[in-house]
Amino acid sequence: QEPWSSGFHLVKCRSQASLDQGVSLPDSLLNEQEFFARQEPWRSLVLREEQSRLGVSNLRHKLAELQLQRLQQRIPRILAELTTRYEEVQEELVSMGKSTLSTIEKRRFYQDLSQSYVTNLQAILSGKGRWKTTRNESSSAASQLHDACTKFRDSIRQGSLATIRTVVEGAQVLVTSMRGDIRAEVVFVGPDYACCDFVEEKDQPTAEALFDYVGYQAQDDDTLEEHDVWSDGSKVYIARKENRFDLLKKIPLASIRTDPSWLIQKLADNRTDDLACFLNVETFKSIVADFIDEDWKPHCIALLKETVDICTSAVQASLDQTCCASSVQKSGTEVSADTQQRYPKLKSLLRKETDRAIQTLLSDARKQVQSHLNVEKHPYTQDDALMREIAAGKHRGLKRELEVALRLGDTKEGTSGGVIDTLAIQSVVNEVFERDKKKTVEEHMAEDMEIILESYGKVATKRVIDRTPMICWEYVRSLASTVQDLLWQEVTDKDLEAAMQDNAAYVEKHAALSTELQELETTLQLFKSLPEY
Secondary structure, eight states, X not given: OOXXXXXXXXXXXXXXXXXXXXXXXXXXXXXXXXHHHHSXXXXXXXXXXXXXXXXXXXXXXXXXXXXXXXXXHHHHHHHHHHHHHHHHHHHHHHHHBOSSOXXXXXXXXXXXXXXXXXXXXXXXXXXXXXXXXXXXXXXXXXXXXHHHHHHHHHHHHTXXXXXXXXXXXXXXXXXXXXXXXXXXXXXXXXXXXXXXXXXXXXXXXXXXXXXXXXEEEOOTTOOOOTTOEEXXXXXXXXEOGGGEEEEEOOEEGGGXXXXXXXHHHHHHHTOOSSOTTSOOHHHHHHHHHHHIIIIIHHHHHHHHHHHHHHHHHHHHHHHHHHHTSSOOXXXXXXXXXXXXXXXXXXXXXXXXXXXXXXXXXXXXHHHHHXXXXXXXXXXXXXXXXXXXXXXXXXXXXXXXXXXXXXXXXXXXXXXXXXXXXXXXXXXHHHHHHHHHHTSOHHHHHHHHHHHHXXXXXXXHHHHHHHHHHHHHHHHHHHXXXXXXXXXXXXXXXXXXXXXXXOOHHHHHHHXXXXXXXXXXXXXXXXXXXXXXX
């Protein structure tokens, strides 16, 4: 048997008969006291002064003492829990900030917040901060813009004005042969040579200079599709009808030049009342303007759009970082750590002013780009390379035709390496110049126009490759300062009052925490007022 830690206690309650007779509680307690004083064996306990074990009154006192003892044992743990909760509530209230801010406090907080936002934005845009854009988290905004400018450069270099005389697959060209120029189409381009095919069937008999052999018959199990071109590593072939194919000649690029005949119609469409034997400046300007509008302008606009997208992404990343950062306390104004949650309209205000800055700068950048393109439509340069290139280009084709006709540089086995007989040379030269004389004025003008366009294109392309990216970089560098000016100068106290209204959830939570903190403080003071605490 286990001993009772608190012993026993005996009480005498009212019987059912007493309850029926309406005996009151004081009368019942008095009857109980008289009962224990006269009734054995309880009377002996009273005589031994152990009456504390008898009666309701003594039981009340004993239970009160036991309850106090139990409470005193638990007070340290309860006190620790209350203290911990008090600190948690206090810390949360501090993080939420003051429930009500004055106009001055709102202005101070807004200035600190906007400064942090602009600083973050500048770091993201410059690539000198640790933050990335929401558009591409693996690279900085500066890196993304650099990549965009590189793609822009490559696109401009592939434009018609920069490649007007570049030999590429599909280009209509003139192939210089001993019998004169052959109109052809480039079907294969190698490192220093190209393979060409005749353009029309009627040109086939005079196009032997384009082939090393014609009329191969494919095997029965091979099916060829007409005009397909393939290489076995050393030779290049082209498929013909009836499952036949030809072996294409590898023609040096020096013997191939682009066909300027497309310019003949351009010259005719832009003819003026001036004598038609001279190149018309207005025609040149018109062609350049068309190239700029068709080849340059779309890429310039696309680069501007790419720049805006990069900046917009940087703005969003900066807003997210700023509005979810630690509480701003620079001016002694403590505000919620999560500004976005407490003041969602304030974030919208920052974004609205930033969008104004973006559009203002974009409008200015567009004007600069358009102004530059308009200037380029009125060709001008002091680059001597332009004149040297035009002078060299005027005779390049004729020189190459003479070299081919005279077989200069021809060192193939079984050949003499060139024409050395004086009469033969004279005959070849006369034949070449006779063919040149048979060209129409329009053909000569088209060739000259192509040379001038190519020469000027090389100069102008360099300018646009740099100018538009420079405008975009200036756009990016100016964005942060422009945003800051708008945020500080254009936002009024009325705007802040509307944007910095606490939402209902915040107000309710702040009130509940404040009430809880006050109750905890009162409870702690009560516990600490106990004798031993």
